[in-house]
Amino acid sequence: MTQPPEQPPSGGYGAPPNQPPQPPSGGFGAPVQPTPGYGYPQQPGPYNSGPYGNPQQPGPYAQPQQPGPYGQPPQQAGPNGGYGYPPPPPPQFAPPQPPSGRGPFKGRPALLIAAAVAGLLVVGGTVWAVTGGGDDKKPVAEKSGSPTASGTSSADDPANPGDGSGDGGKDPENLNEGRKSGEAKVLWYKEAPDAPGSGADAPGMWITGRTAVKAAYKEVVAYNVGNGNPTWPTITFPQKICAVTPEKSAGDKIVVAYMSGVSDSAKCNHLQQLDLNTGAKGWTATVADGDLFDSALSIGLTITGKTLMVGRSQSGVAYDLATGKQLYEKKKYGAACFPSAFAGGSRLLVVSSCGAGSDTAHDEVQELDPATGGAKWTKAIPKGWTVSHVYSVDPVVLYMTDADNKHWNISTLKSDGSVRSQVDSKASFAAGCGTFNDDLQGCEDVAADANTLYLPTAATTGPNQIVAIDLATGKEKWRVKSPEDESMLPVKVEGGKLIAYVEAAYDAGGQVVSVPTTGSSHTTTKLLQLPAGTAKIESSFFSRDVDYVDGRFYISSTRLNGNDDTKEKLMLAYGK
Numbered sequence: 001m002t003q004p005p006e007q008p009p010s011g012g013y014g015a016p017p018n019q020p021p022q023p024p025s026g027g028f029g030a031p032v033q034p035t036p037g038y039g040y041p042q043q044p045g046p047y048n049s050g051p052y053g054n055p056q057q058p059g060p061y062a063q064p065q066q067p068g069p070y071g072q073p074p075q076q077a078g079p080n081g082g083y084g085y086p087p088p089p090p091p092q093f094a095p096p097q098p099p100s101g102r103g104p105f106k107g108r109p110a111l112l113i114a115a116a117v118a119g120l121l122v123v124g125g126t127v128w129a130v131t132g133g134g135d136d137k138k139p140v141a142e143k144s145g146s147p148t149a150s151g152t153s154s155a156d157d158p159a160n161p162g163d164g165s166g167d168g169g170k171d172p173e174n175l176n177e178g179r180k181s182g183e184a185k186v187l188w189y190k191e192a193p194d195a196p197g198s199g200a201d202a203p204g205m206w207i208t209g210r211t212a213v214k215a216a217y218k219e220v221v222a223y224n225v226g227n228g229n230p231t232w233p234t235i236t237f238p239q240k241i242c243a244v245t246p247e248k249s250a251g252d253k254i255v256v257a258y259m260s261g262v263s264d265s266a267k268c269n270h271l272q273q274l275d276l277n278t279g280a281k282g283w284t285a286t287v288a289d290g291d292l293f294d295s296a297l298s299i300g301l302t303i304t305g306k307t308l309m310v311g312r313s314q315s316g317v318a319y320d321l322a323t324g325k326q327l328y329e330k331k332k333y334g335a336a337c338f339p340s341a342f343a344g345g346s347r348l349l350v351v352s353s354c355g356a357g358s359d360t361a362h363d364e365v366q367e368l369d370p371a372t373g374g375a376k377w378t379k380a381i382p383k384g385w386t387v388s389h390v391y392s393v394d395p396v397v398l399y400m401t402d403a404d405n406k407h408w409n410i411s412t413l414k415s416d417g418s419v420r421s422q423v424d425s426k427a428s429f430a431a432g433c434g435t436f437n438d439d440l441q442g443c444e445d446v447a448a449d450a451n452t453l454y455l456p457t458a459a460t461t462g463p464n465q466i467v468a469i470d471l472a473t474g475k476e477k478w479r480v481k482s483p484e485d486e487s488m489l490p491v492k493v494e495g496g497k498l499i500a501y502v503e504a505a506y507d508a509g510g511q512v513v514s515v516p517t518t519g520s521s522h523t524t525t526k527l528l529q530l531p532a533g534t535a536k537i538e539s540s541f542f543s544r545d546v547d548y549v550d551g552r553f554y555i556s557s558t559r560l561n562g563n564d565d566t567k568e569k570l571m572l573a574y575g576k
Contacts, residue, residue: 147237147258147272147281175534183509183531184574187552188228192570193219195560202570204244205556206276207549208252213276214556214571215241220256221570222279225552228573232279242268245301245308246441247345249321252276255301255308257287269296271310273324283324290315290331300439302344307370309348314338316350318373328373337364341440343390344370351387351440354380363387365398367417377417385409389433390440392448395420395471399431399443412453412471421474423453427467430458432489434543444545447490447498452477452517454490454498466490466500466515468522480515480522484508488524491548493517499548500524504539508532512553528553530574537569551575 175186192202193216200217207213211231213222220235239259248254254274260267267289273282287296287310294314302309307327308319316330316339330339330350337354348370355361363381368374381387384403391397396413410423432445447454453469463482466489470477482488486503493499496518502511509530515522530538530553543559556571 147235175537176531178533179531182529184528184553184576186531186534187226187573187575188223189537189569189573190214190221190223190228190571192216192557192560192568194564195562195568197562197564199562200240200560201242202557202560203241204246204254205545205547205554205571206248206252206254207547207554208248208276209550211277212554212571212573213254215244215256216557216570217241217560218258220274222276223571223573225550225573226575231277235274235279235281237272239266239270243299243301245303245344247303248276249303249306253282253303253321255303255321257299257301257310267296268299271301271319271324273321285319285324285326287312287317290317290329300342302342302348302441304344304346304348304370307348309342309344309370311339311342314340316342318370327371330368330373334364335360341387343393343441345441346394347396349390349393349396351390365396365413365417367396379413379417387440389431389443391431391443391446391453393441395448395450397448397453397471410453412474421471423469424474425467425469425476427455427465427476428458429455429467430464430487431455445489447493449493449517454493456487456489459487464488466498468498468517478522480524483511483513483524483526486510488513491546499527501546501548501553504530504535506539507535509535510538512548527551528574528576534572537572541569541572 173189175189179185195217202214202216204215205212207225210225211222212225213220218237218240220237220241222231222234223229224231237256237258239261241256241258243257245254245256252275254276256272256274257268258270258272260269267287269287271285271287273284274280275282287299289295290312291314294312296312298313300311302311303321306321308321309330310317310319314332318327318330319325320327332338333352335355336358337352338356339350339352341351343349343351348368350366350368352364352366353361354364360383362383363386365379365381365387367376369376381400385400386403387398388401389399391399391410396417398409398411398413400409400411401407412420412422414420430445431443433443445456448471451471453471454466455469456466457464459482462485464487465479465481467479468477469475480488482502484502484505486505488500488502491499491501491512496516497514498517500513500515502513504510509532511526511530512528513524513526515524527548528551538555541555541557543557545556545558547554552573552575554571554573557569560568
């Protein structure tokens with residue numbers, strides 16, 4: 001429902017609470033109630049993208065003020081759903097989240113900033129001393145050489161016709177044994193490196209025309225997309241990998257961050273640029289702490305065009321992706337607004353916490369010029385609401401929760417930052433944001449194009465649906481039901497079609513399907529039927545990343561549990 005941002009709508013979140021309207025569902029005011037996710041407990045960690053379902057993320061602010069641009073959430077649910085209808089739930093085993101939810105880079109809460117000023121941070125009833133780095137040295141581009149290369153690269157480059165039919169290579173595990181007619185084959189399967197008993201992150205998965213690249217614990221590995229042979233030697237870092245750019249650049253470059261040591265005071269501040277196609281190590285840099293309480297203990301990375309943005313706890317540092325030269329810093333601005341989270345890709349967004357501890361505390365969203373850091377527009381989010389996730393940067397689609405985490409809103413913004421529409425649907429969505437995922441762009445099971453948002457519904461029994469939402473109005477355009485009893489999840493929009501993944505059952509492999517995004521028919525077309533012989537392995541990727549590129553389907557772990565009894569799985573590739 002498109003509403004002028006300066007006026008409250010006739011129903012829903014802008015209506016006086018003592019006169020509850022009969023509004024459409026969704027938007028500000030829909031209460032959050034848990035329903036089951038995958039059914040498996042998840043491994044904690046910032047890259048956990050396992051079960052679908054929005055996490056419980058209480059906002060740090062006080063109750064909303066009187067109705068304004070967004071207004072006050074109603075106190076009671078309407079009898080016919082609407083603002084008050086159950087919205088996207090967290091997964092089954094989600095524990096309560098601490099106040100805030102976005103983490104150092106992903107969204108440092110306003111309460112943390114206020115507490116830091118006092119020198120103390122109260123978390124879970126425990127008082128912790130807060131130390132801020134006073135080192136104001138600038139990040140310096142350095143010669144590479146810290147990470148080491150090991151292993152051998154393959155000179156073989158099998159035919160890659162782009163239809164998923166390349167040379168599948170050897171199959172030592174006999175994963176293709178008993179493969180039925182019409183089923184895809186396992187092109188290759190890789191096990192994960194040893195991880196400590198406490199577990200380790202395995203963030204990122206990048207696919208080029210020739211190479212599939214994966215980070216795991218201290219390593220970055222690369223495999224030929226057709227046969228799984230190493231395309232370049234494994235790169236081993238001296239300490240564990242703590243952040244990566246989820247995107248790759250147009251020139252197939254990424255940046256990896258690794259820890260400065262193993263102590264409790266170690267920082268995630270060493271950067272290494274890598275070429276995905278060759279494994280060549282480019283520039284390196286060390287990220288310094290910012291001003292008081294603005295540290296690089298934990299950082300986040302994102303690429304927009306030629307710019308790498310590094311998010312510290314209360315600021316961002318931009319680098320030239322090609323050279324490592326520091327371009328600018330995005331620091332405190334306006335009425336005590338501290339940048340706390342960045343989202344990149346085709347556009348660069350920043351979420352800031354403003355006026356912490358005051359009566360006017362609120363979040364703000366800005367679009368930045370990636371080359372200069374200048375703000376193209378600024379959108380103030382109403383008091384009491386927290387920007388928890390960015391579903392899309394182009395168009396801008398935000399998922400927000402209120403201060404008590406009892407209501408949610410999905411808003412689409414125009415090119416000037418004003419509200420274009422708000423989601424108006426009675427569906428209970430499950431966007432794949434994970435149990436502990438506090439990453440601003442960490443929701444895996446959502447896709448968008450210029451005019452439509454695609455969200456899966458939560459399923460407790462039987463098949464779910466994918467709902468197409470018109471971003472001009474917020475209304476549902478159409479729904480498509482999963483072709484099986486297992487859930488169907490959006491992967492991407494490509495060539496006028498929605499690509500989706502149907503999860504595996506205990507006795508049947510998953511599917512990759514396409515759905516036309518235009519026209520009157522929105523039925524699924526099967527692109528790949530994954531083999532039943534690997535259904536058990538496929539369904540055991542509890543914390544995972546998936547992609548479909550050139551007719552091949554890739555699934556990889558994003559979290560290693562450190563179990564020494566068995567070799568952990570890292571990555572599976574399927575094709576015709």
